[in-house]
Amino acid sequence: MSLSMGACPHAWRHHLQHRGRMWATSPVFRRQLFLLRSLAPTCAHGGRASSSSLQVHAMSAASAAAGPVYEADAEAVVRRITPPLDRARHKGQAGKIAVIGGCREYTGAPYFAAISALKVGADLSHVFCTKDAATVIKSYSPELIVHPILEESYSVKDDERESVSSSILAEISKWMERFDCIVVGPGLGRDSFLMDCVSNIMRHARQANIPTVVDGDGLFLITNNIGLVEDNSLAILTPNVYEYKRLVQKVLNCEVNEENASEQLAALCQKIGGVTIMRKGKADLISDGKKVTQVSTFGSPRRCGGQGDILSGSVAVFSSWARHFLLSNEQTTEKSVNPMVLGCIAGSLLLRRAASLAFEKNKRSTVTTDIIEFLGQSLEDISPAGR
Ligand SMILES: NC(=O)C1=CN([C@@H]2O[C@H](COP(=O)(O)OP(=O)(O)OC[C@H]3O[C@@H](n4cnc5c(N)ncnc54)[C@H](OP(=O)(O)O)[C@@H]3O)[C@@H](O)[C@H]2O)[C@@H](O)CC1
Numbered sequence: 001m002s003l004s005m006g007a008c009p010h011a012w013r014h015h016l017q018h019r020g021r022m023w024a025t026s027p028v029f030r031r032q033l034f035l036l037r038s039l040a041p042t043c044a045h046g047g048r049a050s051s052s053s054l055q056v057h058a059m060s061a062a063s064a065a066a067g068p069v070y071e072a073d074a075e076a077v078v079r080r081i082t083p084p085l086d087r088a089r090h091k092g093q094a095g096k097i098a099v100i101g102g103c104r105e106y107t108g109a110p111y112f113a114a115i116s117a118l119k120v121g122a123d124l125s126h127v128f129c130t131k132d133a134a135t136v137i138k139s140y141s142p143e144l145i146v147h148p149i150l151e152e153s154y155s156v157k158d159d160e161r162e163s164v165s166s167s168i169l170a171e172i173s174k175w176m177e178r179f180d181c182i183v184v185g186p187g188l189g190r191d192s193f194l195m196d197c198v199s200n201i202m203r204h205a206r207q208a209n210i211p212t213v214v215d216g217d218g219l220f221l222i223t224n225n226i227g228l229v230e231d232n233s234l235a236i237l238t239p240n241v242y243e244y245k246r247l248v249q250k251v252l253n254c255e256v257n258e259e260n261a262s263e264q265l266a267a268l269c270q271k272i273g274g275v276t277i278m279r280k281g282k283a284d285l286i287s288d289g290k291k292v293t294q295v296s297t298f299g300s301p302r303r304c305g306g307q308g309d310i311l312s313g314s315v316a317v318f319s320s321w322a323r324h325f326l327l328s329n330e331q332t333t334e335k336s337v338n339p340m341v342l343g344c345i346a347g348s349l350l351l352r353r354a355a356s357l358a359f360e361k362n363k364r365s366t367v368t369t370d371i372i373e374f375l376g377q378s379l380e381d382i383s384p385a386g387r
C-alpha cells in the first residue's frame, strides 16, 4: 500500500481491512499502520490525510477562515522538533528562556512558567521580577536565575521614574540577545509603572528579534496597546477564556462567537497581523491567521490555577526548538511551516499529558506542582531521551 492512499481519508483503512486477518496481525502491517497514524493528522470526521511533512502535522482546513478545524498530530510534532541529547552540545544550546513576571501578589505564576521551561528541557531559565518577589521565587528553586530588577509605582518617586525605567531597560538589555524566547506576563501584575517598563522591554525584544510568548498580565498590557505585538510574527499570545474575550472586544470590536470560533480566531490574528494565538479552553485552538488547528487530547478535569503558566513556559521551549529545527532543515518543504504554531501544538499536548498523569495519581487534590512533576515523563513517553 502506498502512502498516497491516505489522500482519501478512509481508503487506506478499507484497503487494510481487505488484506485479511493474517496480514493484519503481522509485524510489517503493524509498523505500516503505526507510520501512517503518526504521519497523518486526524480531521474532524476521524479520517486521516497523508503526508510526511510538518506542514501537514500542523495543518488545518484548506481554507482556515471558512472550513472545519483539524486536530493536529501533536505527538508527531513533539517527536519531530524535540532535539536529540547530543553529547557534542554545550550548555544553552537546548534553550535559554526568560520569564518577565512576578510581583508582590504573584510569585507562583513566574515560577511555574520558568521551572516548566527547565523541566521540558531548556538549559537555562531566568526570571525578571520585582524585588519583593525575587527572594520568594529564588527560595522555591535553586535552578532558576532570578533578577530582582522590576519596580512598581509604590517604590519609585515620581521624579525618579524616568531614570529607574532606563536602568531597568539597560539591565535587561544586557541579557536579551542571549535568550531564545521570553515569556511576558505570568504574575506580572498590572501596576502602571511596571506596565510602561515592560512595554519598553517588549519593544527591545522585538528589535532584537527575540520570540515572545505573551500570557497573563502581559495580555492585559498588549490588549490596551496592540501596537506592541502588531505585525510581529515572533509573538505568541496564549489567552484564557477571559483574556480572549477582552482581546476580541478590543481588536475586533465584537463579542466572542462560539459558532464561528475558528473564523473569528483567524480574523483576530489577521487583524493584529502576523501573530500566533493559542486560545485556551476545552480544546486549545491555534492559529497564525492562515490556518486554524486544535489540540483536544483530554488532560484533566481539575482546573487549578497555574496550568496556563506551565503552558507558556513549555511553549517558549518548544517554539525555540521548532525554530532551530526548521532553520537547520531549510532544504525541506517544511520551511513554510510556522514554528510558533508548532510550539503551541507541542506545548498544549505536553501539558495535557502531564495533567492527565498527575490527575491519575492525585485525583481531586491535583495541583500545578503535581502536573509539573509529570512533564518529564510525558515528553519521555513521546520522545525518549535515549533515542
Ligand atoms: N499561583 C499564582 O501565582 C498564579 C497567578 N496567576 C496570575 O494571576 C494574574 C491574573 O491572572 P488571571 O487569570 O486570574 O486574570 P484574568 O484572566 O484577568 O482573570 C481575572 C478575572 O477574570 C475572570 N475570569 C478568569 N477566567 C475566567 C473564565 N475562564 N471565565 C470567566 N471569567 C473568568 C475572573 O472573574 P471571577 O470568575 O473571579 O468573577 C477573574 O477575577 C496573572 O498575572 C496570572 O499569571 C495565574 O497564572 C494563576 C496562578
Ligand SMILES: Nc1ncnc2c1ncn2[C@@H]1O[C@H](COP(=O)(O)OP(=O)(O)OP(=O)(O)O)[C@@H](O)[C@H]1O
Binding pocket: 216, 239, 240, 241, 280, 281, 282, 283, 284, 299, 300, 303, 304, 305, 306, 307, 308, 309, 310, 311, 348, 351, 352
Ligand atoms: N475546560 C477545559 N477542559 C479541558 N482542558 C482545559 C479547559 N480549560 C483549559 N484547559 C487546559 O488548561 C490549560 C490552561 O488553560 P487555562 O484556561 O486554565 O489557562 P489560564 O487561565 O491562563 O491558567 P492560569 O491559572 O495559569 O493563569 C490549557 O492549555 C488547556 O489545555
Ligand SMILES: [Mg+2]
Binding pocket: 215, 216, 240, 308, 309
Ligand atoms: Mg493565565
